[in-house]
Amino acid sequence: MKLKPVYVYLGVFILFIAAVVYFSSTTKNSNKSVDINSQAQMPDDDIHGKMKSQGNGDMPSRENLMAGAVEKINNLKSDYEKNPNDTLKIRSYADVLIAHKPEEALKLYEKILKVDPKRIDILLQMTYMTFNQGDVKKAEEFNNRALTLDPNNLIARFNTAGLAQANGDEKKAKLIWKELAAKNSDTEVGRIASELLKQMDIAASAKSK
Structure with a gap:
């Protein structure tokens, strides 16, 4: 599936939301x-x-x-091989494989889901990874599974908008982001949704000129 450049840019941006939320909370006090x-x-x-x-x-x-x-990496691999059913060991090893061995990382995340299919954190991680690999349909499947478990999960709802935009449904994306921005303005997700809406308006304005 060929994605329009603006959709790719915004899609990649929003699927970093988990990292943005995490690092913003852990570094907030380190900026003094x-x-x-x-x-x-x-x-x-x-x-x-x-x-x-x-x-x-x-x-x-x-x-x-x-x-x-x-x-x-070798130590984490060794820990995993010694404890192949320990989901914490599996997760730690999978996380370091994301950059250079994504397919192997995905298999390990799948293994975690077989043990505990309700791991929303793993489903969101797989949403991010499959999207980065260009498989929007698979990313939607993982994100929808996360939403089924928790319909109010802000990251999963945010991703729904980004995935809709990646599929060309900008109207749906804007509706979801507007709702998130309005009802969750005090959260990182709400603030980023608001910023994305501004970017979309700027892009639309530039396109109309």
Whole structure:
């Protein structure tokens, strides 16, 4: 299915909503300004000393960072293989596979759903992944399953609008986002819905000129 550029842009944007909500809540208190001493130096303790020596400077080298990432993935894989029915271990390993082995990650998420088909977090994750792979129909299936479990889930409802727009139904998308913006203005979902509506109006205005 070929999607119009504007639909792709907005669709990809809205399906990052889960990450936006999560990171906005966890970093809200980290944006306060602090005074930085220009003469300050890295502490000369055992931990920071190792960081300096590994990177031949003040920061770890790229090679060491890559090695650390590979080691983490291997450790998570090992934990999963030792505990193949532990959904927490499965989830942790699947999460690190999203970027470079999405198909394997999807299979692991499916395994979690077989154990607990009511995992809305997994269904939303699979909505995001299948959409990114260009499979809008599959993304709709996962999102609808999440809505069946929780019709009031804001992220799933938000995604419904984005998926509708990806299918060319801009009218439906706007109706859902308007409702979310009006009734949930105090939430991150409501605020982003409001911002998207403004972007859509700007795009429509530019198109009419």
